[in-house]
Amino acid sequence: LLSPHSPTQRVGGAVLPEFQTVRHQVPMLSIRTETDNESSGASAFDARVRRELSLSEQDPAIEYVAELKFDGLAMSLRYEKGVLVQAATRGDGESGEDVTNNIKTIGQIPLQITSAVDTLPAVLEVRGEVYMRRDDFDALNERQRIKIAEGAKGEKTFVNPRNAAAGAVRQLDSNIAAQRPLSFFAYGLGEVLEWPQQQAPFQTHFDLLQTLKGWGFPV
Numbered sequence: 001l002l003s004p005h006s007p008t009q010r011v012g013g014a015v016l017p018e019f020q021t022v023r024h025q026v027p028m029l030s031i032r033t034e035t036d037n038e039s040s041g042a043s044a045f046d047a048r049v050r051r052e053l054s055l056s057e058q059d060p061a062i063e064y065v066a067e068l069k070f071d072g073l074a075m076s077l078r079y080e081k082g083v084l085v086q087a088a089t090r091g092d093g094e095s096g097e098d099v100t101n102n103i104k105t106i107g108q109i110p111l112q113i114t115s116a117v118d119t120l121p122a123v124l125e126v127r128g129e130v131y132m133r134r135d136d137f138d139a140l141n142e143r144q145r146i147k148i149a150e151g152a153k154g155e156k157t158f159v160n161p162r163n164a165a166a167g168a169v170r171q172l173d174s175n176i177a178a179q180r181p182l183s184f185f186a187y188g189l190g191e192v193l194e195w196p197q198q199q200a201p202f203q204t205h206f207d208l209l210q211t212l213k214g215w216g217f218p219v
Helices: 039-052 134-149 161-169 174-178 205-214
Strands: 021-023 073-080 083-089 095-097 123-131 183-193
Touching: 073 161, 073 183, 083 095, 123 161, 134 161, 161 174, 183 205
Parallel strands: none
Antiparallel strands: 021 095, 073 083, 073 123, 123 183
């Protein structure tokens, strides 16, 4: 939980009876899957993008940013005046679940953006992915096997990193979530209101990623 007197403190929280519903001001869209991974697929993708942007053959080539896609759980982090006030799952894209207490246990996620605070918008939603690294997943299962061998009740091993990460994020007890080795990376923005300079400090997606990195987010 975020202490009102120490914005960087991470502590356990009370067990919640249920998650509150959060309506996304900017929908969290799903990624279209491309099955043709040959050069023909890349050419078809580029042609479709140019067509949807109404670009002619005389227009310059489009520059792309390639990013790794991890199998995790999409997350929207809402910052107000640089302070993390809410974290919500994607849900159905229009509404998700408030999992703020659990997300605050992930060390890679800034509880407060401290760099260049005067350049931050009043409201900033950072979109990204919560996931579990394979080595962290293997180590977690090894710890679980030891607990089971020692006779601990109610313990189990996990099937795959994605399910383990999703289960940790949706724990009603944030103390349990804090024991799971979760990671995060950012890849975009949701709702953004009131840039101090009346415009964003980036013009391209790559510049956005570098801006997010400068704010303390893994990209």
